[in-house]
Amino acid sequence: MTIALEINGQAYVVEPAGRRLLAVLRDDLELLGTKLACGEGACGACAVLVDGRPVNSCLLLAEAAEGHEIVTIEGLSTGRATAIQEAFVAEDALQCGFCTPGQIVSATVLLERVPHPTHEQIHEAMAGNLCRCGAYPKIERAILRAAGDA
């Protein structure tokens, strides 16, 4: 059975066959910026926007995404880099870069909701995105920089 998905403003017809949205993104559509790191909803590497909210796409059945607006890291990266991406680079808020697409997705939502977040608001919004390299201090600085507060 096929379903229609709207991803980064494009219409796709896919056959989810009971799989998660992440598998469809990566394996069928080769939107490879979204990462699989745990598959357990514990790390945030697979975060995408569903109707503007950050969602762990490793837990979401692809069928459940039908009729919703999905944006992946590729959708955030068309044309020039966003202020958040520029700030991540300038502050060195990434090391291996594997968690970075998920971090960017979460940071994008945070700044849309709270243009000038506090320390605590950053911690709360970003606590679901693990970074094993430990880029956290610089992720916080990058978010403040993108907000114009650093």
Added chain:
Amino acid sequence: MTRFVRSQKEMEGRYEDVWVLVDETDDVETWAPDADLALVGRPAPRLDGAARAAGRVRFTVDVRLAGMLHAAVLRSPAAHGRVRSLDLDAARAVPGVRAVIGPESDLSLTTRAPLLAAEPAYAGQPIAVVAADTLEAARRGVAALALDLEVLAHVVGLQEGLHEQSFTTDPTDDSRGDAETALAAAEVTIEFALDTPAQVQTPLEPHSAVASWDGDNLTAWVSTQGMFSARDELVRAFGLRKDDVRVRTEYVGGGFGAKQGAGFEALAAAELSRITGRPVRLVNDRHAEQLDGGRRAATRQTVRLGARLDGTITAIDVDAVIAMGQGGWVFPVLIPARTLYRCADVRALSFPVKTNLRAQNAFRAPGVMEGTAAFEQAIDELALALDLDPLELRRRNHADVDQVSGLPYSSKQLLACYDRAAELAGWAGREELRTPRGDGLLRGMGCATQIWWGGGGPPSHATVRLDADGYASVITGIQDIGTGTLTTAQIIAAEELGLPLSHVRVVGGDTRPNVYGPVSGGSQTTPSVMPAVRSASAKVRKTLLQLAGDVFEIAAGDLVISDGRIRSNDGAIDVDVTEVTGKLGDATIDGSGSRGPNPDGYVVNTFGCQIAQVAVDPALGEVRVERIVAVHDVGRIVNPLAASSQVEGGILQGMAFALSEELVVDPTTGVPVNAHLDDYKIPTIADVPEIVIDYPNVPDANLPNVGSKGLGEPPIVPTAAAIANAFAHATGRRAAALPLTRDRVLEVLA
């Protein structure tokens, strides 16, 4: 002229005599400490940062090839067992399955260890692998194998293993002098014992490989810290020549020591690809990664110290029982005890106990970090017994020479690290910190000393090629696992070439050019590769200036190049480099450099001091790290931005070792119970303390031409000890085990 010389190669404290190819024209002098450098020592964002931030970079898990098969692994559910039956034919009959291999299969590859186990000796050990058109079909194939495993007795506990006297290798005795007599004669003695946890590297990109054959040529994308060692392993396993195998490792999603060589993943993928004639992808799922990716071994360490009343340490008696799992290198847990402080009488015994867990492997500063966690707590206990300031006790016992070999250090700025760390941390106000602030928290401050190697060495090579547009390509053997070493090479090359950073591209992550670089481990990439990059760049610069001399009819020695412009010393000439390079047409100026040997008669080590401030909630048992000051002597800092990222990352992993991370193994089943990311607690952004970083930044004048030592490992070494010492300062209690989880803290404070 190119010569062979005999030299010593060091990797994480293991020394090996090797022949080294040395180019005698690689004679660039080290930049003076006060040299006016345009780029070195200034922060630069990483050259691939924008691509990483856009999610455009392709890790091994992202490789997609036409006709690619997906592999799934059957792993042992038990800590020890024997396969009674395994239905390979049933798996082969599953639609979409293209190949199945098990313990009895005839394989074309040969390795020292069997690839698949008929008698698995740890939970998670591979028993069979299925390759299929889709991952789902491969998993159905694994289920169809219908494994019947006879469960056998297991040993997972340290004490149990020691009791059985089952060792992976013979226990070692690294004693010197007579510690027993010295202890008996000591004016003050203390004893301290500590259990340290098994810590899992947990790279977010799991171990993974994609293998593809073209006739007798193998291309393998491997998520590894050592693409050349991966290549050589595949060459050996399949009986090929080096040139037949190409390993590609452009981007690695973290390693932290766990990803060495080809690994099971590349060997199995290559074998299945050979069988099926199609590319094969093998990626660990998270549970497999946490079970079989590796770990820092759990230890039980005992430290006895003797001292005079003036604080002079007179006796050190240490032993370490190390839960090795099935084998692996015995990492140097007792190096801190043997080398941190001046002492002639040292007893040091290591017992590598064999247990039914995966062979332990490297995790950032393997051995030394967990050794420091115990030994530096014992030093604080001694300070308490002597009623001496802990930093002062450390200063009084400073080792001027290497305590094992008696050789001088190539450079050592440890005393400066102590002074700077104390200043930044407000050490003088340490006692006032304990004054209650009305928030119910107990505060304290603790320090710890760091020692690690990090001198690097040969072999390492680099090739630099300058084109008509005045742009340079630097070809290296670096696999940048996230440390930013490609950017370090960009800075070094641009500085030496006199070009803007943006005119220098650096290539790594591919063995095909056969420009060798070392494994990204042992804090050796910067000290090993950068001198080769600088030598290669110096040759290109020399040729460029000679050509400029031809063009402008002036002696090359009267010309300099900086920021992309060639100038004469008399000021008459000031032109863009393209005035010269533009005449190259399609030719290029090439230069190659190699890393010369380390100086004879010196020991190269990095040093440092960290000071932690903690707040303990005695009601909840929560330990919150408020601040960590880190000052490390790693020679010259090339890129302060990337350097601070390394320090922060090391500190956070060390903090988690002290507070939250532990692979818990059920003693009844022998199976790890928290081999997942939701219950194995790595830090989140909300756990991050304030981190203050500084360096003496004094180049090591005895290292070739750059003067940098390595920085990957030093920052993780002292963090846990500093936190545990701060906890003891805050509470007056010391836990006999790490991590300081809430239940353990409540127990200690009860």
